[in-house]
Amino acid sequence: MNPTPMNPLAPLRLTSFSHGGGCGCKIAPGVLSEILKNSGAGFIPPELMVGIETADDAAVYKLNDSQALIATTDFFMPIVDDPYEFGRIAATNAISDVYAMGGKPIMALALVAMPVNQLPIEVIGEIVRGGQDVCRAAGIPIAGGHTIDSVEPIYGLVVMGLVHPDRVRRNAGAQPGDVLVLGKPLGVGVLSAALKKEQLSEAGYRQLIDTTTQLNTPGIALAQLDGVHALTDVTGFGLAGHALELARGAGLKAVVGWSSVPLLDGVEAMVAEGFVTGASGRNWAGYGSDVDLAKGLPATAQSLLSDPQTSGGLLVSCAAESVDAVLEVFRREGFGGAKVVGRTEAGSPGLTVLL
CATH class of the missing domain: 3.30.1330.10 (PurM-like, N-terminal domain)
Structure with a gap:
């Protein structure tokens, strides 16, 4: 590269x-x-x-x-x-x-x-x-x-x-049976680790700049939807950390499907090559005991779940009937990669990651 x-x-x-x-x-x-x-x-x-x-x-x-x-x-x-x-x-x-x-x-x-x-x-x-x-x-x-x-x-x-x-939307307002939607793909920390080592391609650098400078403007319109119960942005603690905060705040369990989580191009391969930030490990040491990883997940999943996201995407917890409206807000604001990544369930606060 x-x-x-x-x-x-x-x-x-x-x-x-x-x-x-x-x-x-x-x-x-x-x-x-x-x-x-x-x-x-x-x-x-x-x-x-x-x-x-x-x-x-x-x-x-x-x-x-x-x-x-x-x-x-x-x-x-x-x-x-x-x-x-x-x-x-x-x-x-x-x-x-x-x-x-x-x-x-x-x-x-x-x-x-x-x-x-x-x-x-x-x-x-x-x-x-x-x-x-x-x-x-x-x-x-x-x-x-x-x-x-x-x-x-x-x-x-x-x-x-x-x-x-x-219309204030806290990170603690999720309700049982909500759907979780993520507005931006993960992998910013991985790209920054490669940049630090002078091993980031021009395409990777452009990805890094484009995702971290995209303003999370959908938050204004999302808060106007009655079916949106909770909002937060995924930043330094990674998707796992901020999903845990959402779950703990509401007294619920968050469930994420790994295969549904959007990733920046090439970051899985980069993690396999060792481009992981020190913050990812510190994050996992801080909350990994509250995360249940399904057997069979790729070896890269843990590092990407805890990957620190600078200027990451919004994580939305909404009623199932509001998912289409939430995705339409994201699309209208230029976030075509927003995806449903999981759900909330009644149970002890924590995070379960399925295949």
């Missing part, structure tokens, strides 16, 4: 400055759970509709009977070497949390931490420009932010959005 060409503005590889990239930088789920176990204590106003109790995608605060404010933040280190594309990916990923709550983004603040003595100012400017272009595509301004000098390059956004209080 041919190494991906560098952006001429980046004489040094951006990814070489960081120990991990994209949502693969997330703290492992087991460690995060331990860190946050006592953080729920304190003042909780009645207007706070969604906090940290179910590891949801964003906080939601009720303003009045027709408006609730969604607030979220996301930032990480470079997943690609092109500074402009890094900015686009980071911004797309941050805005996704508003869509995952069913809301419409209204404003962003930029978070910029850069090794200013090592990166040319032009490179940093390209990162910021990438984020600005994505925000422009989402129809929102970057209205401010904060910058610091940092050892590693970090970029992201604080994003705010609005939603009707009755």
Whole structure:
């Protein structure tokens, strides 16, 4: 495979400055759970509709009977070497949390931490420009932010959005017998691992950019469907991790059919060749005991189920009679690869993966 060409503005590889990239930088789920176990204590106003109790995608605060404010933040280190594309990916990923709550983004603040003595100012400017272009595509301004000098390059956004209080879609609202629909294929972490080793083809690189910069705009329309009971986006903990959060939040069992899970082209073969992120293993160590893998699954399945997805797709839990409407929303918004991947069942919270 041919190494991906560098952006001429980046004489040094951006990814070489960081120990991990994209949502693969997330703290492992087991460690995060331990860190946050006592953080729920304190003042909780009645207007706070969604906090940290179910590891949801964003906080939601009720303003009045027709408006609730969604607030979220996301930032990480470079997943690609092109500074402009890094900015686009980071911004797309941050805005996704508003869509995952069913809301419409209204404003962003930029978070910029850069090794200013090592990166040319032009490179940093390209990162910021990438984020600005994505925000422009989402129809929102970057209205401010904060910058610091940092050892590693970090970029992201604080994003705010609005939603009707009755249309907030949490990750904890799934009901028994729901159908699970996934909006984007898996494999971003695998592609990023290959890129880090300079073994990603041009076609693979284009896949990586295209999927991570596609805004999860279907979330707004999906929240308007009464049959959509829960929404989340699949990011750093992989499909298995975020399906588990959905199941635990609702007190249900999630069942995924491996043969139905959409994958980016070539990633199964790449996993077999050893292109797996360290975050995938950390993810599995954190929650693998709650995942029941059917006998006969391919050896690559575990790594892809736990593969960290930077700017991954929406995971929808909906009534069976609403599946066609959900898929139509995805198709209308340019997500033709969205697929039914499983269901929810009554039972002890956990995840079962069938062939």
